[in-house]
Amino acid sequence: MTDAPMSWAEQPSTARFRKGVSDAAPALGLSAAVIVFWELVIRLFGVPSFVLPAPTAVVASLAANWRALAVAAEATAIEVLFGFVLSGIVGIAVAIVIVRFERFGRAVYPLIVLFQNVPKVALAPIFILWFGYDLAPKILLIVVIAFFPVAIDMLAGLQSVDPSFVSLMRSVGASRGKIMLRVRIPHSLPHLMAGLKVAITFSVIGAIVGEFAGANQGLGYVIQFASTQLDTPLIFAALIVVSVLGLAFYYVVEFAERWLVPWAPKFDPVQAAG
Amino acid sequence: MNARVMNVKVAGTAGSDSRPAAPVDPAPPHIAARGVAVDFRIEERRQRVLNDINLIVPKGSFVSLIGPSGCGKSTLLKVMAGLIAPSEGDMRVAGLSPQEAVKARLIGLVFQEATLLPWKNALENAAFLLMTADETIKRREAFERAAAMLRLVGLDDADKKMPSQLSGGMRQRVAIARALALNPEVLLMDEPFGALDAITREEMSECLLDIWERTGKTVVLVTHSIDEAVFLSREVHVMGTGPARIIETLPISLPHPRTEDSYADPAFAAAENRLRGLLIESHRRRRP
Numbered sequence: 001m002t003d004a005p006m007s008w009a010e011q012p013s014t015a016r017f018r019k020g021v022s023d024a025a026p027a028l029g030l031s032a033a034v035i036v037f038w039e040l041v042i043r044l045f046g047v048p049s050f051v052l053p054a055p056t057a058v059v060a061s062l063a064a065n066w067r068a069l070a071v072a073a074e075a076t077a078i079e080v081l082f083g084f085v086l087s088g089i090v091g092i093a094v095a096i097v098i099v100r101f102e103r104f105g106r107a108v109y110p111l112i113v114l115f116q117n118v119p120k121v122a123l124a125p126i127f128i129l130w131f132g133y134d135l136a137p138k139i140l141l142i143v144v145i146a147f148f149p150v151a152i153d154m155l156a157g158l159q160s161v162d163p164s165f166v167s168l169m170r171s172v173g174a175s176r177g178k179i180m181l182r183v184r185i186p187h188s189l190p191h192l193m194a195g196l197k198v199a200i201t202f203s204v205i206g207a208i209v210g211e212f213a214g215a216n217q218g219l220g221y222v223i224q225f226a227s228t229q230l231d232t233p234l235i236f237a238a239l240i241v242v243s244v245l246g247l248a249f250y251y252v253v254e255f256a257e258r259w260l261v262p263w264a265p266k267f268d269p270v271q272a273a274g
Numbered sequence: 275m276n277a278r279v280m281n282v283k284v285a286g287t288a289g290s291d292s293r294p295a296a297p298v299d300p301a302p303p304h305i306a307a308r309g310v311a312v313d314f315r316i317e318e319r320r321q322r323v324l325n326d327i328n329l330i331v332p333k334g335s336f337v338s339l340i341g342p343s344g345c346g347k348s349t350l351l352k353v354m355a356g357l358i359a360p361s362e363g364d365m366r367v368a369g370l371s372p373q374e375a376v377k378a379r380l381i382g383l384v385f386q387e388a389t390l391l392p393w394k395n396a397l398e399n400a401a402f403l404l405m406t407a408d409e410t411i412k413r414r415e416a417f418e419r420a421a422a423m424l425r426l427v428g429l430d431d432a433d434k435k436m437p438s439q440l441s442g443g444m445r446q447r448v449a450i451a452r453a454l455a456l457n458p459e460v461l462l463m464d465e466p467f468g469a470l471d472a473i474t475r476e477e478m479s480e481c482l483l484d485i486w487e488r489t490g491k492t493v494v495l496v497t498h499s500i501d502e503a504v505f506l507s508r509e510v511h512v513m514g515t516g517p518a519r520i521i522e523t524l525p526i527s528l529p530h531p532r533t534e535d536s537y538a539d540p541a542f543a544a545a546e547n548r549l550r551g552l553l554i555e556s557h558r559r560r561r562p
């Protein structure tokens with residue numbers, strides 16, 4: 001792997017770090033400005049804390065409840081982890097089956113798209129009804145929400161293989177299964193990683209929604225409990241923890257992408273837009 | 275058996291319309307098409323793309339297919355490679371059906387785009403089809419053969435380079451090495467140098483000629499370049515459209531071994547002019 005064409009990896013780490021800081025600086029600056037403005041508005045107009053807490057109040061709540069929030073975060077993280085992994089497996093399997101068994105795929109594909117239009121959030125109470133308050137209904141909810149982007153992106157990857165490649169494989173007598181394994185699946189990895197990045201954010205949403213519908217632990221439960229107590233600062237504190245958790249998961253997936261598919265084209269959102 | 279009968283027939287026709295004994299090819303036919311037709315179904319309509327193709331490629335010969343764009347050259351090559359089954363007629367490769375020839379690993383393919391796997395380096399790419407074709411081959415042996423082929427195509431120290439680090443010409447060399455690593459009897463090439471600049475193209479032509487002279491493989495080359503066809507081939511089959519058939523088979527009497535000096539040979543210019551004339555004719559006939 002020493003010769004991998006990774007412009008990212010070829011940069012020395014200090015340069016990478018400096019670039020990271022300078023990339024993040026505008027976003028951090030803007031956030032700081034918003035927070036200061038927010039604090040000022042709350043103090044100037046005397047907005048009550050249960051309507052909208054000041055940033056300082058949120059931080060105070062975060063400090064006071066950090067142990068409970070950590071326990072809740074762990075419960076949510078476990079749901080996200082299991083749900084996400086299962087979403088990945090289901091999404092990949094669906095895509096491979098659709099491509100490999102064409103006829104079956106043609107029958108199944110419209111049904112999957114149709115199912116995608118069912119508001120998945122509305123399924124949460126049903127899953128609670130069927131599977132109780134444990135891990136299972138949350139994982140199931142995450143899977144029905146998050147497998148779709150994985151399946152769609154993987155499908156696009158499997159189908160975007162250059163037909164010349166398929167011809168080459170067939171010209172040496174390779175079976176469809178072998179073409180799938182050796183060419184289509186590796187070729188679709190960059191697409192798959194894009195789908196997984198969407199899926200991981202959907203997984204966090206799925207976990208929180210599942211906890212709203214019925215749970216006795218997790219960050220979604222904390223948010224709901226806090227709202228019955230009109231403890232708005234705690235709601236915001238929990239939201240911050242959810243965001244950090246989501247961000248951490250997202251970067252784990254992105255790191256995995258760099259490691260698994262170093263040949264994938266790099267995406268720079270700003271350059272792409274400009 | 276069939277192929278032999280046909281050889282007599284077609285060789286007779288080819289000989290009769292030019293000088294009688296010019297391309298003396300005592301070699302047995304290696305690729306033989308008899309009355310090959312291909313229909314494509316496009317939105318419920320059948321469209322005939324190839325019609326009554328009769329063609330003989332002697333063993334160890336180098337032939338080119340040339341003709342207007344869309345006339346069906348690639349389709350004919352795909353029939354030879356067993357990728358498309360003919361709707362009518364019979365295609366034989368080394369006396370076998372193309373499917374059997376594929377199973378016997380007689381066929382090597384090269385396309386216009388190198389189509390290398392971006393996650394494998396040059397050496398792995400060159401070994402890839404060989405390892406797919408032969409599950410029992412040792413990794414080491416496959417790599418050794420691939421490395422030898424990379425040297426043969428003039429890529430001596432690019433083994434570890436990834437496709438994204440190679441130029442178009444180098445990528446195409448890897449694609450040729452990949453086909454050669456299979457040690458096929460027949461090399462089918464579809465505009466292999468079509469995406470390269472003029473000078474790289476000439477370099478690659480010379481490289482290919484050198485390989486052909488050294489390995490004695492049967493080569494079928496699809497090209498749009500008249501120069502390339504004349505410089506490389508023993509015979510050029512000119513195809514016409516509507517639906518495609520072979521309108522003329524032109525033997526190239528340019529002496530072997532061919533070098534850069536061959537371009538200056540009067541025979542070169544003569545063949546080139548004749549070919550240009552045939553192509554213009556074929557383009558004119560395309561209109562109605």
Ligand SMILES: Nc1ncnc2c1ncn2[C@@H]1O[C@H](COP(=O)(O)OP(=O)(O)OP(=O)(O)O)[C@@H](O)[C@H]1O
Pocket residue numbers: 314315316323342343344345346347348349350
């Ligand atoms: N899979 C297919 N289905 C339907 N029609 C096809 C298919 N492949 C090729 N054709 C048609 O067959 C004709 C011949 O195509 P082919 O690719 O063999 O031409 P060609 O001589 O190789 O052209 P070029 O020089 O541009 O490469 C074209 O009219 C094309 O539209």
Ligand SMILES: [Mg+2]
Pocket residue numbers: 347348349464
């Ligand atoms: Mg073509």
